[in-house]
Amino acid sequence: MASQDNPDALVLSDDPLHPANLIPELCRNFYQLGWVTGTGGGISIRVGDKVYIAPSGVQKERILPVHIFVLPYPQAAPSPHTDRVFLRRPTLNLKESACTPLFWNAFDLRDAGSCIHTHSQHAVMATLLWPGETFTISHQEVCSHSVSAPEGVARALSYLDTLVVPIIENTPNEEDLKDSMAEAMKNYPDAAGILVRRHGVYVWGSDWEKAKTQAECLDYLFEIGVKMKLAGLETVLSS
Amino acid sequence: MASQDNPDALVLSDDPLHPANLIPELCRNFYQLGWVTGTGGGISIRVGDKVYIAPSGVQKERILPVHIFVLPYPQAAPSPHTDRVFLRRPTLNLKESACTPLFWNAFDLRDAGSCIHTHSQHAVMATLLWPGETFTISHQEVCSHSVSAPEGVARALSYLDTLVVPIIENTPNEEDLKDSMAEAMKNYPDAAGILVRRHGVYVWGSDWEKAKTQAECLDYLFEIGVKMKLAGLETVLSS
Amino acid sequence: MASQDNPDALVLSDDPLHPANLIPELCRNFYQLGWVTGTGGGISIRVGDKVYIAPSGVQKERILPVHIFVLPYPQAAPSPHTDRVFLRRPTLNLKESACTPLFWNAFDLRDAGSCIHTHSQHAVMATLLWPGETFTISHQEVCSHSVSAPEGVARALSYLDTLVVPIIENTPNEEDLKDSMAEAMKNYPDAAGILVRRHGVYVWGSDWEKAKTQAECLDYLFEIGVKMKLAGLETVLSS
């Protein structure tokens, strides 16, 4: 198989929509949005039996296609306690994103084609001003551009619906979030994403376009929710 | 007629000011301004007997000329209950903007050459902090860069005038806003645009340049109006 | 004289630092900063006996060199009541910037080589939160990057100095600000710029680079001054 002979062929393509080209471009986009400040956040894309993942601890707006990791899918959830299998690794001294087990949750539990993680301050402020188990907002037109469960039974929210995003507690090691994120995804089958307190948000979609638009919608709602809360306005109305 | 033989010729042009080139460029501009986050918002342009409209539910900053719909004008207001006539549709699986009937209001009732819809958070916050039927502000220099009624009798506002933007209530289906928007345009013949509560704003002009500058002026006024209100300042002075 | 034979030669140059190239580039820069939203604001540059001015009422981020007006300097202050003399006018149906008489104040009274006018919301908010005759701030490092009077006797401010920017009242016609702006410039010979209530700011410098850096420093100070005032912090300390 060509890609086994030359694994680098997995990340070299003239197609701007190839995952190894899209991930660097989208990370530059996310940098402009303030989502991946420093070395935080990122995006993974799954196409069929391959998962494309950015490296950890690097400037996300300067990633190049040669920095991308490719993993086979499915494989037993690649946790810190599991040996991960790779189809291709960068030759540089890089480590795959620490979010890898969390991206896997979206692939395994929601059949997602892409998962985005941001450190957006709107997301973090939302987790601080909503001290309970969920962020909720209703009666915002942008809610109707989100989907409640982008899996087989994906259903678009109505303007009148209440968008619910579960909030899980942060842990010192990002990979340790895997179980609590999975539990929240099971407890909230309609969840549009998962907030992590004092950390950020994970959002997924059936492909990178749906993941990105969903991430932008949620970020918009976190931002306006925070503004409303600080202005003393209710964020959920009874219909 | 060439365009009937080859409808794609209607959206293929080397002229950067051709509507099918302008709409993608302006949507990228609006994305930078935070007006079309996710898949919301957009712009339509009417030149003579043709209306150019972007697709619905897609990332607005990534639209290409081949994605543009072209409709003949005039035609009976194309509501959800009416069969719309097209001169050209994209070959992709796309649907025309859900705002189409609302853009039509601007064309029919104001003889507009362009209509812009944004989900700007400044517009949405203005509708939340002005709970009544209108947003009002006076004594801002930028008011004098707006026009009160960009139709035949367009009149520039003075610095001393009060700018009035009617606010209509949102509905679960965007197309259902058509009648209440039309009613507000009739009740407020000088309206500079129409706000939609918890949703955004519609702004028009006799051409795309006037629509865009008007949309920027209004957005500026929503933003500073919200800042003033939150700082406890009056937004309308008696002259 | 070549330029009388072909006035367009006055605005056509391969040099990116030629005023007719700089003005469009700087206006795009100012658009990104939020200084020239809609059609407001702009910059004029004087080089020796020629003044380069942008048109009025157009999108400032889309100006081209061919849109630039060139006026001879000196000439009797070109007020609305005076016939202005031009070396070159665009062939399009454009009018020179309504700020022309105010730019002239900077040239005549401060020997400026450039004058910038912005509608920055930081400037406008400063005029609302400082209801008196001046905006004042001290003990900000950025003060020491401003100059108090960029004329013959220009003197850099110290970190310990209080920066003073006079505030004049706005008028319905921009050109009518000429006399009150001139009066403020005479009353405050050290003024770093002139704020116009509910309108914006005029800032000048001995060349375009000094005008731009001064405008950025003042805008920074308006922004942080407003933040401090809203947070209940004093903006002027006794040394």
Added chain:
Amino acid sequence: MASQDNPDALVLSDDPLHPANLIPELCRNFYQLGWVTGTGGGISIRVGDKVYIAPSGVQKERILPVHIFVLPYPQAAPSPHTDRVFLRRPTLNLKESACTPLFWNAFDLRDAGSCIHTHSQHAVMATLLWPGETFTISHQEVCSHSVSAPEGVARALSYLDTLVVPIIENTPNEEDLKDSMAEAMKNYPDAAGILVRRHGVYVWGSDWEKAKTQAECLDYLFEIGVKMKLAGLETVLSS
């Protein structure tokens, strides 16, 4: 030696990662972030026995490689009272950054390969809302992307740790900060950077990439810390 024969060779390179190319590019990046408004802020890079420094008092987003100063390292701390030695100076009438002695602190005391200085408003607001000797924040995921002491014993912070950034008082002459900055770096060996009250921040790293990501992480923490403080939230939790 070639570079003595032709010092300009020290700043002319086709390699985009050469310090003389990186400094202009990064300064444009920092301008977009609002870190170097006007003429403030900048970055220096040390590679082996050479230090690359930008000029003082110029627009940082318009620096070119030919504007860069090159100094030999080590040399006796180049204070205002010391004759500085240069390997290369621009032919223009430029002066090296006034921050030079402060950059030297990072090289001498932390063996840094790069030092960044910003006038970020988030940093300045942090020094105003934390009136004591340090800015402190804990339980933010971004803390764990910072390092506490990027020298030989660099240690990544944990999410549970409290990030401490000493605040020193500003002085009218930037170079006079050298001693108090050095003292703070000695008193706080784990300091992630040094804030200067009403002025900005100095941040360093073992190379330009670590300095930049550290600067972004700290700026993020100043920004969210200020938001939390203004919203009445505690910024340090007991674990």
